[in-house]
Amino acid sequence: QVQLVESGGGLVQPGGSLRLSCAASGSIFSLYAMGWYRQAPGKQRELVADIISGGSTNYADSVKGRFTISRDNAKNTVYLQMNSLKPEDTAVYYCNAGLGSFASWGQGTQVTVSS
DSSP: OOOEEEEOOEEEOTTOOEEEEEEEOSSOGGGSEEEEEEEOTTSOOEEEEEEOTTOOEEEOTTTTTTEEEEEETTTTEEEEEEOSOOGGGOEEEEEEEEETTEEEEOOOEEEEEOO
């Protein structure tokens, strides 16, 4: 089972940037599809972006052009670069690893966008 640990959340002003990191344990990280999800208070968890083992990416319409997902297989880490942040991006951000029917979640990191 892969263990995921997120970091990089915090408080940022509108228009600012943050980079989230998700470090994974295990030796087959490169095979996993990795994703970032978020959940705002009172709302369902939603996909923000994902990246498959081959490097193809997918983004929610609400973050296209502002967020970038990337992975470093040598470091077993996936990143989410978030630019031009908006108050509506405020949420707990979760890292997800998937391989076949297997899925694992991190504990989440809070991102708050406020002036």
